[in-house]
Amino acid sequence: MTLKLENHPCFNDSARHTFGRIHLPIAPKCNIQCNYCNRKFDCMNENRPGVTSKILSPLQAMHYLEQAIALTPSIAVVGIAGPGDPFANPDETMETLRLVRAKYPEMLLCVATNGLDVLPYINELAELKVSHVTITINAIDPEIGSEIYAWVRYNKKMYRDVEAAELLINKQLEALKKLKEAGVTAKVNSIIIPGINDTHVIEVARKVAGLGADILNCMPYYSTTETVFENIDEPSPEVVSEIQNATAEFLPQMKHCARCRADAVGIIGEINSDEMIQKLAEAASMPKNPGEHRPFIAVSSLEGVLVNQHLGEADRFLIYGQDKNGCSVLLDSRAAPPSGGGQERWKALADLLKDCRALLVNGAGDSPTKVLNANGIEVMVLEGMIEDAVSGVFNGLSLKHLMKSSQIHACGTSCTGTGGGCG
Ligand SMILES: C[S@@+](CC[C@H](N)C(=O)[O-])C[C@H]1O[C@@H](n2cnc3c(N)ncnc32)[C@H](O)[C@@H]1O
Numbered sequence: 001m002t003l004k005l006e007n008h009p010c011f012n013d014s015a016r017h018t019f020g021r022i023h024l025p026i027a028p029k030c031n032i033q034c035n036y037c038n039r040k041f042d043c044m045n046e047n048r049p050g051v052t053s054k055i056l057s058p059l060q061a062m063h064y065l066e067q068a069i070a071l072t073p074s075i076a077v078v079g080i081a082g083p084g085d086p087f088a089n090p091d092e093t094m095e096t097l098r099l100v101r102a103k104y105p106e107m108l109l110c111v112a113t114n115g116l117d118v119l120p121y122i123n124e125l126a127e128l129k130v131s132h133v134t135i136t137i138n139a140i141d142p143e144i145g146s147e148i149y150a151w152v153r154y155n156k157k158m159y160r161d162v163e164a165a166e167l168l169i170n171k172q173l174e175a176l177k178k179l180k181e182a183g184v185t186a187k188v189n190s191i192i193i194p195g196i197n198d199t200h201v202i203e204v205a206r207k208v209a210g211l212g213a214d215i216l217n218c219m220p221y222y223s224t225t226e227t228v229f230e231n232i233d234e235p236s237p238e239v240v241s242e243i244q245n246a247t248a249e250f251l252p253q254m255k256h257c258a259r260c261r262a263d264a265v266g267i268i269g270e271i272n273s274d275e276m277i278q279k280l281a282e283a284a285s286m287p288k289n290p291g292e293h294r295p296f297i298a299v300s301s302l303e304g305v306l307v308n309q310h311l312g313e314a315d316r317f318l319i320y321g322q323d324k325n326g327c328s329v330l331l332d333s334r335a336a337p338p339s340g341g342g343q344e345r346w347k348a349l350a351d352l353l354k355d356c357r358a359l360l361v362n363g364a365g366d367s368p369t370k371v372l373n374a375n376g377i378e379v380m381v382l383e384g385m386i387e388d389a390v391s392g393v394f395n396g397l398s399l400k401h402l403m404k405s406s407q408i409h410a411c412g413t414s415c416t417g418t419g420g421g422c423g
């Protein structure tokens with residue numbers, strides 16, 4: 001099957017009115033913090049990178065993609081662009097790419113990354129015929145990079161300042177080189193941040209051109225609240241144009257980037273249709289594997305009103321379903337497997353709850369969380385009214401307000417509920 005590379009609307013200006021793209025929002029976590037980026041997972045209103053209205057599992061994403069293609073036949077590219085970094089969520093990213101490639105052999109595949117952790121996956125990306133990879137490289141001088149990146153987390157270690165920027169830049173340049181060796185089309189995004197790197201982008205262009213980058217996207221920085229850079233003004237169109245003209249000496253330019261959301265779908269520049277927003281919400285409210293029949297939600301509660309019991313302390317679980325009007329109802333109470341027995345206890349619990357899509361608890365250890373997650377039961381660590389939490393899960397709503405503060409992580413994610421941390 002020959003891929004029609006010329007149909008990529010981001011890489012080919014003349015394709016952008018005919019062919020669309022879809023971003024599958026399966027990558028919530030990030031391994032660095034850029035001082036301009038504020039990720040949001042339940043945002044309908046803002047039209048900028050880093051926001052999505054929902055996060056999907058790979059199989060939910062496949063279900064959603066099927067519906068999206070039926071409703072939007074112009075889709076020629078499936079991309080993963082966050083809302084965090086695809087390779088801070090490598091399992092979800094690679095699984096999604098494999099699933100899409102297996103089901104849609106003709107589809108163009110595309111990934112946008114900061115480049116820190118992509119290196120080990122480049123061979124498989126090439127095997128999967130991921131034809132387009134974007135790396136965001138905002139600086140090649142670590143001193144300038146240290147102004148842009150608050151921290152970098154690599155191999156479970158935190159780096160800051162010049163050391164962090166140096167590490168990131170080295171990984172980015174290495175990844176770019178390897179992508180080109182593997183025959184992948186490589187775009188570089190460089191965010192123009194006035195007073196920080198605006199005079200440096202030309203050096204970035206020179207360097208990445210030397211390593212074989214195919215195209216440069218000098219993206220104007222988008223002023224975003226609750227970021228370190230929130231008081232920096234956006235660059236004027238004249239400044240952006242000047243930088244594009246200057247860097248054109250080294251590389252072809254992408255000039256029509258719309259700075260899309262992580263759940264953008266359709267023709268570049270058009271906002272997501274209400275129908276697609278609805279389809280995304282529906283997919284997010286399904287079990288992580290939509291093919292499974294899991295109509296119930298289990299809750300750990302002392303008195304049956306609040307989610308207020310630690311998983312390990314529960315002697316029974318309350319089982320909720322939905323009535324024919326979609327209202328949550330208590331259906332059952334199931335005795336917990338006896339304590340002790342290590343992993344066997346958690347396997348018995350997974351079996352007891354095999355018709356439940358989620359277990360809502362006030363706390364849970366790593367070991368049961370892993371076993372339950374592996375068995376298709378999402379462990380969500382929350383506090384608050386059972387009614388709010390259960391109907392929120394059934395309806396795919398944001399549960400941020402019920403999330404325990406310990407679930408809001410340094411990486412800026414309010415976890416999607418797995419409680420698995422940012423590892
Ligand atoms: C949200 S990121 C996701 C992919 C990956 N984490 C990355 O940074 O390349 C997608 C693109 O949006 C850019 N971006 C994020 N926030 C931005 C902002 N406030 N202004 C301009 N570009 C931004 C990133 O730099 C990146 O090029």
Ligand code: SF4
Pocket residue numbers: 030031032033034037038039050082083084085114
């Ligand atoms: S790499 Fe930067 S822009 Fe991309 S998601 Fe992480 S913090 Fe945001």
Ligand code: SF4
Pocket residue numbers: 009010021081256257258259260268
């Ligand atoms: S953000 Fe730019 S490069 Fe990414 S899909 Fe939108 S137009 Fe294409």
